[in-house]
Amino acid sequence: MxxxxxxxxxxxxxxxxxxxxxxxxxNFGNMADADxxxxxxxPVCGDEVTVQLKMENGTVKEAMFNGKGCAISQAAASMLxxxxxxxxxxxxxxxxQNDMLEITKINPGPVRIKCALLALRAVQKGIIQYEANRxxxxx
Amino acid sequence: xxNAERIREDFPILKRKVYGKPLxxxxxxxxxQKPRQVIQATNDYYETYNSNVHRAVHRxxxxxxxxxxxxxxxxxxxxxxxxxxxxxxxxxTTESINLVASSLSQQLQKGDEIVLTQMxxxxxxxxxxxxxKRTGAKLRFLEIDGNGELKLQHNSATxxxxxxTSSDLQLRQTIGKxxxxxxxxxxxxxxxxxxxAKEIIAAAKEIxxxxxxxxxxxxxxxPVNVKELGCDFLAFSAHKMLGPTGVGVxxxxxxxxxxxxxxxxxGDMISEVSLEGAKWNELxxxxxxxxxxxxxxxxxxxxxxYLQKVGMENxxxxxxxLTKLALKRLQEIEGVAVYGPKDAAKRSGLVAFNLNGAHPHxxxxxxxxxxxxxxxxxxxxxxxxxxxxxxxxxxxxxxxYNTTQEIEKFAEALGKIAAKLKKPAQTAESWAKxxxxx
Numbered sequence: 087m088x089x090x091x092x093x094x095x096x097x098x099x100x101x102x103x104x105x106x107x108x109x110x111x112x113n114f115g116n117m118a119d120a121d122x123x124x125x126x127x128x129p130v131c132g133d134e135v136t137v138q139l140k141m142e143n144g145t146v147k148e149a150m151f152n153g154k155g156c157a158i159s160q161a162a163a164s165m166l167x168x169x170x171x172x173x174x175x176x177x178x179x180x181x182x183q184n185d186m187l188e189i190t191k192i193n194p195g196p197v198r199i200k201c202a203l204l205a206l207r208a209v210q211k212g213i214i215q216y217e218a219n220r221x222x223x224x225x
Numbered sequence: 226x227x228n229a230e231r232i233r234e235d236f237p238i239l240k241r242k243v244y245g246k247p248l249x250x251x252x253x254x255x256x257x258q259k260p261r262q263v264i265q266a267t268n269d270y271y272e273t274y275n276s277n278v279h280r281a282v283h284r285x286x287x288x289x290x291x292x293x294x295x296x297x298x299x300x301x302x303x304x305x306x307x308x309x310x311x312x313x314x315x316x317x318t319t320e321s322i323n324l325v326a327s328s329l330s331q332q333l334q335k336g337d338e339i340v341l342t343q344m345x346x347x348x349x350x351x352x353x354x355x356x357x358k359r360t361g362a363k364l365r366f367l368e369i370d371g372n373g374e375l376k377l378q379h380n381s382a383t384x385x386x387x388x389x390t391s392s393d394l395q396l397r398q399t400i401g402k403x404x405x406x407x408x409x410x411x412x413x414x415x416x417x418x419x420x421x422a423k424e425i426i427a428a429a430k431e432i433x434x435x436x437x438x439x440x441x442x443x444x445x446x447x448p449v450n451v452k453e454l455g456c457d458f459l460a461f462s463a464h465k466m467l468g469p470t471g472v473g474v475x476x477x478x479x480x481x482x483x484x485x486x487x488x489x490x491x492g493d494m495i496s497e498v499s500l501e502g503a504k505w506n507e508l509x510x511x512x513x514x515x516x517x518x519x520x521x522x523x524x525x526x527x528x529x530x531y532l533q534k535v536g537m538e539n540x541x542x543x544x545x546x547l548t549k550l551a552l553k554r555l556q557e558i559e560g561v562a563v564y565g566p567k568d569a570a571k572r573s574g575l576v577a578f579n580l581n582g583a584h585p586h587x588x589x590x591x592x593x594x595x596x597x598x599x600x601x602x603x604x605x606x607x608x609x610x611x612x613x614x615x616x617x618x619x620x621x622x623x624x625x626y627n628t629t630q631e632i633e634k635f636a637e638a639l640g641k642i643a644a645k646l647k648k649p650a651q652t653a654e655s656w657a658k659x660x661x662x663x
Contacts, residue, residue: 095594
């Protein structure tokens with residue numbers, strides 16, 4: 087008999103804290119004077135996030151997001167904005183898939199791991215772009 | 226009327242439990258389950274007469290060849306084709322459409338037009354996009370309205386003298402002098418809409434365009450007769466009608482198939498080969514290069530036998546019953562938006578919907594946990610999803626072995642999920658904004 091995919095069962099995957107972040111997202115909205123604004127999406131499932139950051143002295147001073155998509159992608163984005171607050175650019179760029187699984191405390195399995203990573207990848211791409219622009223301006 | 230409880234006994238997989246709960250299989254538009262008659266026929270082939278067809282003179286090959294040819298005859302009879310020469314086996318609907326698109330595109334010129342609809346599955350868009358790219362032909366699309374129907378409704382306000390209805394007019398704005406091919410889905414795999422195939426085919430014929438019908442979602446569910454439709458080509462898959470995976474069907478009018486170049490080249494599709502060139506085999510083998518899926522074809526014969534025994538009229542009647550019940554129950558759940566025609570008479574046996582801005586993958590994950598298999602996503606029709614203003618939908622699709630109790634179970638589970646996935650107004654709004662584009 088084929089084994090179920092190696093992901094959490096429904097209760098663990100959609101655990102209470104995750105559903106709370108999905109239904110009551112933290113730092114949700116639009117930042118008027120963001121230094122970093124990056125939109126990313128997954129065309130296969132249609133998950134979308136825009137992350138917005140205010141930067142100060144190489145650290146994330148403020149983080150916001152908005153978007154739409156599955157509970158995992160949106161809750162992960164909400165949790166991430168709380169986590170990166172006050173973190174250095176270096177630390178945020180160094181974050182990995184495992185960090186994201188620790189933050190969300192889920193094991194989404196191979197199909198839905200993309201949902202959990204969407205916001206992190208958007209934050210990292212946005213910061214890298216921002217840093218590159220600053221380096222160019224400094225030249 | 227058919228007896229779904231009795232039919233279920235023929236399907237071993239339907240006894241299965243998932244997460245300790247009885248399986249409720251409502252993903253039949255993706256693929257259907259197989260009765261033991263089909264599984265048995267495929268086994269018998271491998272256990273008693275497996276061998277290659279059309280070549281060897283030994284006993285096993287004779288039996289395999291007879292069975293393989295008989296599958297073509299069986300399918301020809303099932304869809305009302307003139308003869309087995311008009312029935313080509315491929316690997317699936319997608320390959321059938323690729324075959325037509327590839328062979329027909331050799332007759333296309335720059336400026337010619339190919340007419341599709343906005344509700345096509347990717348398999349009836351992408352091959353034509355490529356054909357257009359190769360030849361300089363242009364794609365045009367028959368549009369859909371807010372109900373997910375083609376904008377072809379008859380308008381009673383047409384003049385009494387002239388019988389030409391407004392629907393004719395709409396068709397003729399898109400299907401015109403430059404149109405060489407009209408390819409459309411008989412039944413939408415997302416909306417469930419049954420398209421007025423005869424009307425579209427008649428309009429295409431008037432200007433001499435070739436018609437291609439994607440029947441993947443119609444042939445398995447309702448009586449379909451190619452002669453009645455009057456189409457030139459029609460494509461469907463065995464695995465969506467109780468048969469094995471890996472066998473597709475392309476029906477084509479004999480004179481058209483005869484005039485077309487082969488799709489794939491190699492063994493079995495030739496009559497004579499020299500070092501310099503080759504002559505093509507007769508129909509349908511000219512389009513069946515290489516060793517075909519013989520066990521699959523034998524399984525398809527058994528699937529057609531099964532459906533004919535039940536009767537396609539009965540299958541269709543049963544699905545309408547289930548669909549009406551599903552529509553009724555879904556409308557009772559707050560926050561459910563159903564796609565496709567409101568009128569159940571214009572729909573086939575599937576229902577796609579969204580729940581309060583909840584993502585289809587979340588909805589299907591919760592249904593899965595209740596033992597209910599549905600499909601969530603864009604259903605391989607991304608242009609349509611975009612038109613509907615959604616990232617996708619959740620789809621429940623029915624077949625002859627589904628029961629009214631299963632629909633009730635599905636609706637009950639969905640009601641509970643609706644409460645769980647409800648979003649506060651602030652965040653739900655960001656969905657609503659992009660959900661109202663149609």
